[in-house]
Amino acid sequence: MNAALPRLARTLGDVVFPPVCVHCRDLVGEDGDFRHLCPGCAAQLAFVHPPHCPTCGHPYYGEVEEGRICPHCVGLDPAFGEGRTVVLFKGPARALVIELKYHRGLHVLSDIEAVFLRSARVMEFIRGAILVPVPLHPRKERERGYNQSALLAERLARAAGGGTRVEALLRRKVDTQTQTAFDRRRRRANLKNAFALAPGATLNPGLHYILVDDVFTTGSTLNACARELHRSGCLRLDAVTFGHG
Numbered sequence: 699m700n701a702a703l704p705r706l707a708r709t710l711g712d713v714v715f716p717p718v719c720v721h722c723r724d725l726v727g728e729d730g731d732f733r734h735l736c737p738g739c740a741a742q743l744a745f746v747h748p749p750h751c752p753t754c755g756h757p758y759y760g761e762v763e764e765g766r767i768c769p770h771c772v773g774l775d776p777a778f779g780e781g782r783t784v785v786l787f788k789g790p791a792r793a794l795v796i797e798l799k800y801h802r803g804l805h806v807l808s809d810i811e812a813v814f815l816r817s818a819r820v821m822e823f824i825r826g827a828i829l830v831p832v833p834l835h836p837r838k839e840r841e842r843g844y845n846q847s848a849l850l851a852e853r854l855a856r857a858a859g860g861g862t863r864v865e866a867l868l869r870r871k872v873d874t875q876t877q878t879a880f881d882r883r884r885r886r887a888n889l890k891n892a893f894a895l896a897p898g899a900t901l902n903p904g905l906h907y908i909l910v911d912d913v914f915t916t917g918s919t920l921n922a923c924a925r926e927l928h929r930s931g932c933l934r935l936d937a938v939t940f941g942h943g
C-alpha cells in the first residue's frame with residue numbers, strides 16, 4: 699500500500715474532526731507528542747516515579763520509612779506480587795480514560811499507549827510477560843462494544859516486544875454493575891467470586907503473568923482476578939495499571 703495513504707486519511711479525518719484536547723478542549727496542533735492532548739495538558743500528566751508502593755504503585759512522597767503501609771492498600775492482602783502504575787488518575791490522564799471508556803473514544807488509545815511508552819519502568823516491567831486483561835462482564839462488553847483493558851493490553855504487548863503477548867485467561871461471571879443497590883461489603887464479597895478462568899484457558903506455572911487494567915482504585919477487582927489465577931496455578935503474577943486514583 700502507498701505509504702502516504704494513512705497520512706492522507708489522517709489529514710482528511712482531521713479536516714472533518716479536527717483533533718481537540720480531551721482535557722481542555724483546545725485544538726491540538728501537529729507538533730506535539732499526542733493527538734488528543736495539547737502540549738499544555740500533556741505537561742500536566744503526573745508520572746509516577748520511585749519510591750512508590752510495591753503493591754499499587756502509588757508514589758510515596760517525602761521520607762520513606764521502613765515497612766511503610768500504603769493508605770491505598772490497607773486491608774488489601776494482595777494475591778499478586780508487584781503492582782506498577784504509569785500516572786496519577788487525574789486531570790489529563792483521567793480525561794483520556796473517560797474518553798476511551800464512556801465516549802467510545804478508541805481514537806485515544808494511541809495517546810494512552812504513548813503515555814505508557816514514556817514510562818520506561820513500566821515498559822521494562824511488562825516485557826516478555828503474558829498480559830492478562832481484566833475482563834468485563836459480557837453484557838457490559840456488548841454495551842460498550844469492546845473491553846478497553848484488552849485493547850490496551852494488545853497495544854502494550856506490541857509496543858513492548860520481546861515476546862510479550864496477551865492471553866484473555868479470565869471471564870467475568872458476575873455483573874457487578876447491576877449490584878449498585880447492594881452495600882459496599884456485599885459488593886466486595888460478590889466481587890471475590892466474580893471471575894473464573896475463560897473456557898479452554900490454561901496456565902503455565904513457569905511463566906510470568908501480568909494483569910492489565912486501566913485504573914487502580916481500591917485494588918479489589920485486580921485482587922479478585924489475581925486470586926482466580928493463583929487458584930488456577932499461576933505462580934508469578936504482577937499487575938499494571940495506566941492510572942491510579
Ligand SMILES: [Zn+2]
Pocket residue numbers: 719720721722723724735736737738739740
Ligand atoms: Zn489541553
Ligand SMILES: [Zn+2]
Pocket residue numbers: 751752753754755756768769770771
Ligand atoms: Zn499501595
